[in-house]
Amino acid sequence: MRASVSDTVLIIGAGVAGMTAAVELADSGIRSVLVERASSMGGNALDLYKAFPTDDCFYCFEGNRWRPGIRKCFYRSAMVDQPNIEIKMGAEVKEIAGGPGDFKVRIAVSPTYVDPRKCTLCGLCSERSKAFHLLSPQCQPQAVTYDSSMADDGTRKAEEDCPTKAIKLDAQPSEETIGASDIVIATGYHEMKPIDMQEYGYGRIPNVITQLELAQMLDPNGKSGGVLLRPSDGAGVKQVMMVQCVGSRDEEHHPYCSKVCCVFALKHANIIATERQHSRVSVVYMDIRTYDRHERYYRESRDAGVEFIRGRVTRVEPRKDGAVNVTVYDSLLDKYLRSSVDLL
Ligand SMILES: Cc1cc2nc3c(=O)[nH]c(=O)nc-3n(C[C@H](O)[C@H](O)[C@H](O)COP(=O)(O)OP(=O)(O)OC[C@H]3O[C@@H](n4cnc5c(N)ncnc54)[C@H](O)[C@@H]3O)c2cc1C
Ligand code: SF4
Numbered sequence: 001m002r003a004s005v006s007d008t009v010l011i012i013g014a015g016v017a018g019m020t021a022a023v024e025l026a027d028s029g030i031r032s033v034l035v036e037r038a039s040s041m042g043g044n045a046l047d048l049y050k051a052f053p054t055d056d057c058f059y060c061f062e063g064n065r066w067r068p069g070i071r072k073c074f075y076r077s078a079m080v081d082q083p084n085i086e087i088k089m090g091a092e093v094k095e096i097a098g099g100p101g102d103f104k105v106r107i108a109v110s111p112t113y114v115d116p117r118k119c120t121l122c123g124l125c126s127e128r129s130k131a132f133h134l135l136s137p138q139c140q141p142q143a144v145t146y147d148s149s150m151a152d153d154g155t156r157k158a159e160e161d162c163p164t165k166a167i168k169l170d171a172q173p174s175e176e177t178i179g180a181s182d183i184v185i186a187t188g189y190h191e192m193k194p195i196d197m198q199e200y201g202y203g204r205i206p207n208v209i210t211q212l213e214l215a216q217m218l219d220p221n222g223k224s225g226g227v228l229l230r231p232s233d234g235a236g237v238k239q240v241m242m243v244q245c246v247g248s249r250d251e252e253h254h255p256y257c258s259k260v261c262c263v264f265a266l267k268h269a270n271i272i273a274t275e276r277q278h279s280r281v282s283v284v285y286m287d288i289r290t291y292d293r294h295e296r297y298y299r300e301s302r303d304a305g306v307e308f309i310r311g312r313v314t315r316v317e318p319r320k321d322g323a324v325n326v327t328v329y330d331s332l333l334d335k336y337l338r339s340s341v342d343l344l
């Protein structure tokens with residue numbers, strides 16, 4: 001069956017993949033409806049700070065491999081005003097009927113308390129009430145978000161005083177059915193948290209974190225302003241150890257290689273070694289798989305003084321002073337190494 005390319009395409013999920021699909025379709029004159037259940041587009045990329053391969057802000061990376069050098073800056077581009085993209089925030093698909101070329105899709109949309117087309121980010125509402133805040137400086141649409149669970153005495157006053165009348169506290173949820181010729185599912189991923197892998201201490205020892213949590217710490221727009229601090233006590237971080245292949249290439253968890261974690265770990269190691277010079281980094285690995293042009297992260301982190309240990313972490317224990325004792329079996333030296341780190 002051939003679907004007409006002039007019909008509307010439904011895209012579910014407005015992370016980088018969904019936004020890219022919408023922009024590429026719009027560039028080709030095809031209309032899309034972008035359904036995102038969160039109150040900001042961007043998905044996981046909102047927390048990632050610099051992105052490989054260019055080390056730019058995640059919203060300013062190259063368009064695609066066929067058009068190298070052309071950058072798509074979602075942050076500055078006016079996706080919200082693009083006539084061929086209809087964005088439904090706080091929305092979820094409830095039912096899909098029909099078939100290719102003629103889908104009927106029922107969508108539930110949460111109330112739009114702040115109209116992103118009217119909000120100028122003047123910040124007045126956040127001064128009146130804690131219920132209004134900007135999710136992230138990179139959030140898209142660029143508008144404040146209203147969290148009804150934090151409503152307080154200043155909330156109504158904020159609505160009255162908003163200079164552009166962007167706030168509608170009595171907005172109601174709605175439901176609608178749209179037609180679509182095609183559906184793109186771009187619902188993304190959740191980072192695996194190694195809670196059931198007791199040997200690493202994640203969830204038990206506060207200074208054991210994931211790479212996504214490290215990315216949030218490195219982000220100058222994050223809570224600590226990009227300064228590496230131990231979650232346990234806020235002390236400065238002098239020694240970081242990264243452990244590769246946690247839950248991957250492991251018959252008891254995921255037998256395959258995730259293919260991306262070596263690259264983002266070395267991207268982070270590089271940032272720490274070059275931009276946070278008071279912190280040292282070591283990486284415990286099985287094999288370094290920085291394929292293709294990403295090999296430069298391996299070369300650059302070695303040059304920047306990152307220490308590489310081929311082997312496996314065998315023991316992790318918290319210390320009373322907040323540091324973490326780690327024992328590593330070094331398979332090249334055939335011996336156990338013991339060290340104390342601030343972040344694992
Ligand atoms: C620590 C770390 C560092 C990384 N660094 C880089 C890097 O430097 N460069 C790089 O290219 N990649 C990097 N990546 C990979 C990158 O995060 C992903 O490739 C990219 O963010 C995936 O985007 P996505 O749109 O597919 O998914 P997501 O970002 O997960 O977005 C999915 C969106 O769909 C929405 N959604 C989910 N379900 C529904 C539903 N039912 N209805 C409506 N909406 C829904 C979600 O709310 C979300 O907004 C990194 C990954 C990690 C973990
Ligand atoms: S007062 Fe109105 S325009 Fe200003 S930030 Fe709040 S919602 Fe936006």
Ligand code: SF4
Pocket residue numbers: 244245246248249256257258259260261262263287288289
């Ligand atoms: S080899 Fe590297 S990319 Fe592959 S699973 Fe291990 S850490 Fe991830």
